[in-house]
Amino acid sequence: MLAGMDSFQATIDADGRIEPRDAMPEGYRKTLIRQIAQHAHSEIIGMQPEGNWISRAPSLRRKAILMAKVQDEAGHGLYLYAAAETLGVDRADLLDLLHSGRQKYSSIFNYPTLTWADIGAIGWLVDGAAIVNQVPLCRCSYGPYARAMVRVCKEESFHQRQGFEILHTLCNGTEAQKAMAQDALDRWWWPSLMMFGPPDSASTHSEQSMAWGIKRHSNDELRQRFVDMTVPQADVLGLRVPDDGLAYDEETGHYRFSEPDYTELYEVVKGNGPCNQQRLAHRVKAHEDGAWVREAAAAYAAKRVAREGAA
Amino acid sequence: MNDLFVYTLRLGDDALIAAQRTAEWIAAAPQLEEDVALGNIGLDQLGQARSLLQYAGQVEGEGRSEDDLAYFRDERDFLNLQLCELPNDDFAHAMARLLYFAAYQQLLYEELLSCADETLSGVAGKAVKEVAYHVDHATQWVLRLGDGTEESHRRMQAGLDALWPYTAEMFESDDLVRRLPVAVDPSTLHDEWDRRVLAVVDESTCTRPEASYQHSGGRTGRHTEHLGYLLAELQHVARSHPEATW
Numbered sequence: 001m002l003a004g005m006d007s008f009q010a011t012i013d014a015d016g017r018i019e020p021r022d023a024m025p026e027g028y029r030k031t032l033i034r035q036i037a038q039h040a041h042s043e044i045i046g047m048q049p050e051g052n053w054i055s056r057a058p059s060l061r062r063k064a065i066l067m068a069k070v071q072d073e074a075g076h077g078l079y080l081y082a083a084a085e086t087l088g089v090d091r092a093d094l095l096d097l098l099h100s101g102r103q104k105y106s107s108i109f110n111y112p113t114l115t116w117a118d119i120g121a122i123g124w125l126v127d128g129a130a131i132v133n134q135v136p137l138c139r140c141s142y143g144p145y146a147r148a149m150v151r152v153c154k155e156e157s158f159h160q161r162q163g164f165e166i167l168h169t170l171c172n173g174t175e176a177q178k179a180m181a182q183d184a185l186d187r188w189w190w191p192s193l194m195m196f197g198p199p200d201s202a203s204t205h206s207e208q209s210m211a212w213g214i215k216r217h218s219n220d221e222l223r224q225r226f227v228d229m230t231v232p233q234a235d236v237l238g239l240r241v242p243d244d245g246l247a248y249d250e251e252t253g254h255y256r257f258s259e260p261d262y263t264e265l266y267e268v269v270k271g272n273g274p275c276n277q278q279r280l281a282h283r284v285k286a287h288e289d290g291a292w293v294r295e296a297a298a299a300y301a302a303k304r305v306a307r308e309g310a311a
Numbered sequence: 312m313n314d315l316f317v318y319t320l321r322l323g324d325d326a327l328i329a330a331q332r333t334a335e336w337i338a339a340a341p342q343l344e345e346d347v348a349l350g351n352i353g354l355d356q357l358g359q360a361r362s363l364l365q366y367a368g369q370v371e372g373e374g375r376s377e378d379d380l381a382y383f384r385d386e387r388d389f390l391n392l393q394l395c396e397l398p399n400d401d402f403a404h405a406m407a408r409l410l411y412f413a414a415y416q417q418l419l420y421e422e423l424l425s426c427a428d429e430t431l432s433g434v435a436g437k438a439v440k441e442v443a444y445h446v447d448h449a450t451q452w453v454l455r456l457g458d459g460t461e462e463s464h465r466r467m468q469a470g471l472d473a474l475w476p477y478t479a480e481m482f483e484s485d486d487l488v489r490r491l492p493v494a495v496d497p498s499t500l501h502d503e504w505d506r507r508v509l510a511v512v513d514e515s516t517c518t519r520p521e522a523s524y525q526h527s528g529g530r531t532g533r534h535t536e537h538l539g540y541l542l543a544e545l546q547h548v549a550r551s552h553p554e555a556t557w
Contacts, residue, residue: 044343051338055331058548058557059378060361063334064354070337071350078343116548116557166557174555282338290341292466293402296459303458 012213017143020086028212032142033087034103035214037094040080041105043073045098045279049113050122058116065162066119072155079151083144099284107265108195110273117170117177117184123163125185125192125230131156132226133196141213164233171237178238185234186242193257194265196223202262227255314491316371317390319431320380321530322419323363324391327381328538329412330356331545335399348448352409355441362434382549386539387532394477396529396538403463403470406452411474413445414508415481418500428493450511457515468517475520480527 004023011018018024047070054070057063081091097103108126113119134156137149170181197203197219209215217225231248234241245258267273333353340346364377394412399405420442423435456467484498512519528534549557 044338047338047346054334054337055544056548058382058552058555060327060357060364060381062557064357064361067334067337067350067354067357071347071354074337074343074346074350078347081343169557173557174552176552177555286339286341289339290345290402292460292462293341293345293456296463297455299463300455300459 012141012211015139015213016141017146018141019143027208028214029087031209031212031214032145033084033089035209036080036084036087036145037089037097037103038105040077040084040094041098041103042109043077043080045105045109045283046126047073047077048279048282049109049111049275050119052113053116053119056116057119062119062166069123069159069162072159076152076155079148080145083148086144095287099280099287101271101280104269105279106195107268107273108191109279110268110275111187111191112275114187115180115184117167117180118188120163120166120170120181121184121188123159123161124167124233125163125188126195127156127160127163128230129192129195129226131160132222132229136216136222139213139216164237167237167239171239181237182239185239189242190260190264191268193223193226193260194262196220196226198262198265199259224254227257231255313370313372314487315428315493316367317487318491318494319363319367319370321390323360323367323380324389325395325412325416326356326363327360328389328391328395328541330354330360331541332395332397332399332405332408336405341402352445352448355438355445359434359438359441362430362437366430366434378549382546383553386534386542389529389534389538389542390532391529391534391538392477392480393526393529393535394474394480396535396541397474397477398537400473401466401470402452403456403466404473405470406449406456407467407470407474409445410449410453410508410511411478411481413442413449414504415497415500417442417446418504419495419497422495422500423493426493426495431493453511453515453517457512457517464516467515471512471517472520476522476524477526479525480529483527483530485530 005025008018008023008025008028011022018028050066050073051070054063054066057066081094084094085091094103098105108129113122131153134149134153138146138153140146140149167181167184170177200206200218200220203219206215206218210218231241231246243258245256247256248254249256268276271277330353333349333356336349337346337353340349360381361377364380368375368377368380392412394408397404397408417439420435420439423431424439426432426435453467453471456463458464482497482501482504484496488494488496509519526535549555
């Protein structure tokens with residue numbers, strides 16, 4: 001066993017990949033299960049705020065793109081649950097942990113999608129932030145997670161371009177469409193910045209995850225990267241980022257920006273966001289309403305096996 | 312009105328309204344694999360709708376786009392089958408509908424493959440492969456639910472029975488389909504549809520549904536009360552900004 005742990009550390013030190021059958025410290029396994037499950041849960045809860053607009057998408061082309069996008073998220077949920085299962089847990093158990101509130105999902109999905117422009121803002125900002133968070137995970141030390149992230153990131157960058165394009169069309173449209181786009185940016189900007197988690201000074205899981213090669217950059221580094229990437233895009237759209245403290249710093253080559261109100265993040269994480277209860281209740285209802293269907297599928301499969309055995 | 316326009320609109324409206332109902336399952340399906348599968352099926356239906364509505368607009372020749380036809384027509388102008396607009400009462404109802412509708416579309420598109428209208432035969436060529444998957448997916452679920460647990464059997468039977476009175480409408484013949492050379496007279500599809508669908512019902516251990524009355528009216532724009540709500544939701548944003556492009 002000691003040899004196993006030595007080889008674990010040697011693999012981490014050499015920036016290699018840990019695979020499911022390799023020895024790994026219990027803390028490493030638990031951290032990954034928590035993180036991958038939370039990521040999978042975020043994908044499937046994230047289907048709701050966007051799914052909310054499928055029936056009302058304002059053109060058939062936009063409806064098709066949105067359906068495909070929400071379907072991709074279900075697909076991401078599937079690969080991520082499969083990646084978590086390589087660590088010796090079951091999807092059904094992880095779903096129970098989500099449904100009982102013992103595992104979390106990204107707090108961003110506890111905000112409501114109030115207008116069509118929110119679908120653009122989610123693609124542009126939320127998927128944009130997700131990409132900044134997730135690209136480094138393609139080099140995560142755990143092989144199955146890293147490989148799942150390669151595919152997820154490719155699709156996310158497609159989603160981000162689609163979101164930008166929705167807003168670009170709105171910003172070049174009628175006055176009402178422009179106002180809708182600005183309103184969406186005003187509401188989604190700060191929650192998007194908080195997707196990178198608490199400031200480094202207050203982050204509880206970061207240090208160990210960095211040492212294990214699960215996390216590659218600090219929350220604040222990623223947040224800065226997101227701001228640097230997004231502000232020039234807002235300029236292209238002709239939208240105003242709702243931060244009076246925002247300014248380009250010639251010396252560092254980075255944007256300076258105001259500190260988000262993290263008390264809001266902590267409240268939403270605790271369950272006090274606008275849609276926490278609604279999102280979870282919707283998920284639990286879909287799961288409970290589907291129980292008889294899953295039971296039927298299992299019963300039918302068992303009958304088939306029994307008949308084949310008898311034949 | 313132009314016969315080909317009306318005929319294409321019928322097929323396009325069927326696909327559009329079916330897609331709108333199928334999409335309601337996304338983020339609400341019994342398991343994640345089903346969210347993906349029904350997402351695929353809804354996208355196929357929507358793709359068929361777009362091709363058909365675009366073509367209908369061209370045939371009409373008054374400059375209406377797929378979106379003009381989808382978003383700026385009123386309830387009485389929609390020509391879809393009532394079967395397509397009924398609500399998704401439960402998953403068994405949804406699978407009964409998919410079996411009935413996709414089996415009909417499959418036979419229809421198989422015939423349209425050889426019709427003299429190149430656009431319609433082209434749409435059919437793509438769609439025929441898609442609906443074969445829809446039929447297979449629905450068949451697998453009708454078998455699982457019919458021959459699964461007591462509860463699933465009861466629900467599957469209820470779904471098959473509830474939608475059966477909306478199936479005869481698919482096969483109604485009228486002057487238009489008899490007059491228009493490229494149209495398929497749907498009455499010619501009925502016997503084969505019956506054979507295929509009832510074979511699935513029999514294997515599922517459900518009882519063959521019967522009906523003392525068959526609904527009708529969709530092809531002339533007389534619908535159930537459900538369509539108005541469906542369209543209100545579908546059309547709301549586009550109609551609130553009639554001058555906008557998206």
